[in-house]
Amino acid sequence: MNHAALHFVRSLLFLPASNSRAIEKARSLSADLVVLDLEDAVKPEDKASARRAAIEAVSQGFEGRLVAIRMNALGSPWFGEDVVALRHCKASLVVMPKIETRKQIHDADRLLSRPVLAMVETPAGVLAAAEIAHDAAALVAGVNDLSAGLRIPAGSGRAGLAHSLQAIVLAARAQGIPAFDGVCNALDDLDVLEAECREGRSYGFDGKSLIHPSQVETTNRLFGPSEEEIAEAERLIAAASGGAERFEGRMIEALHVEQAEALLARAHR
Numbered sequence: 001m002n003h004a005a006l007h008f009v010r011s012l013l014f015l016p017a018s019n020s021r022a023i024e025k026a027r028s029l030s031a032d033l034v035v036l037d038l039e040d041a042v043k044p045e046d047k048a049s050a051r052r053a054a055i056e057a058v059s060q061g062f063e064g065r066l067v068a069i070r071m072n073a074l075g076s077p078w079f080g081e082d083v084v085a086l087r088h089c090k091a092s093l094v095v096m097p098k099i100e101t102r103k104q105i106h107d108a109d110r111l112l113s114r115p116v117l118a119m120v121e122t123p124a125g126v127l128a129a130a131e132i133a134h135d136a137a138a139l140v141a142g143v144n145d146l147s148a149g150l151r152i153p154a155g156s157g158r159a160g161l162a163h164s165l166q167a168i169v170l171a172a173r174a175q176g177i178p179a180f181d182g183v184c185n186a187l188d189d190l191d192v193l194e195a196e197c198r199e200g201r202s203y204g205f206d207g208k209s210l211i212h213p214s215q216v217e218t219t220n221r222l223f224g225p226s227e228e229e230i231a232e233a234e235r236l237i238a239a240a241s242g243g244a245e246r247f248e249g250r251m252i253e254a255l256h257v258e259q260a261e262a263l264l265a266r267a268h269r
């Protein structure tokens, strides 16, 4: 399912819907999409109050920015009540964790009547990503669950995730939907975040999932076109005359003009 505004999202800020201060803080931040979490960030005893808080928060609006609610997983004790509550709430988007089949998204889409972002965060989910992407509004990598599922030792970096992350981008691109990288757990080291943003963008991700306000600026900057990229795109469009030709020491064709135009549209947005 296509949801146009999602194509311009660089930053998805997750926060526990049980944390009222974080909800208030998120209203003043420049995250492109705020995700109010009902799943892993919320303790079992707080699930019901977090659900009420999330619904109340979206009913108040979010200063014009996109807002989603991440439900509890299918098969969890809270899924049914989440569905009932979300059906009538004002969240424009829903995030579903631990998706492993296309049917799960298809059914949820019908039940909830709004676009569903599918989190791909299990080995089975990665293997089914190409199918899931048919009915999802976007794919979101869940790197914490995926690392656990793949038995990647803690602290060993993202090398072991590369194949899965690239499979997620490939699946999303094949269906023309956005793909978002997973979170960076390092809260106090923006160099680690910056390296992850650069790597994620080099894989083709459109943006990244975040867990703290301090991560928003870096992510928006690195997933948005830079001044240099914008200037180069403008020069390329001005110089291009049709087929294959030389431009600043490299070969360009019509597809490079299309890429430059897409980059300028993203920058303008």
Ligand SMILES: CC(C)(COP(=O)(O)OP(=O)(O)OC[C@H]1O[C@@H](n2cnc3c(N)ncnc32)[C@H](O)[C@@H]1OP(=O)(O)O)[C@@H](O)C(=O)NCCC(=O)NCCSC(=O)C[C@H](O)C(=O)O
Pocket: 013, 014, 015, 016, 019, 021, 022, 023, 025, 026, 037, 040, 041, 097, 119, 121, 141, 142, 143, 144, 145, 146, 182, 183, 187, 209, 210, 211, 212, 213
């Ligand atoms: C990680 C945290 C628990 C850290 O909390 P804490 O140390 O208390 O934060 P600070 O004191 O630095 O907070 C400063 C102020 O900023 C607000 N804040 C903190 N985090 C957020 C946020 N995410 N969004 C908005 N505002 C936030 C605090 O309220 C403070 O405000 P104030 O009191 O007014 O000064 C915490 O950052 C946190 O809970 N982060 C989000 C965790 C989360 O949502 N996790 C679930 C998604 S991640 C995931 O699992 C993805 C996937 O499923 C996977 O498997 O990978």
Ligand SMILES: [Mg+2]
Pocket: 040, 097, 121, 142, 144, 145
């Ligand atoms: Mg997860």
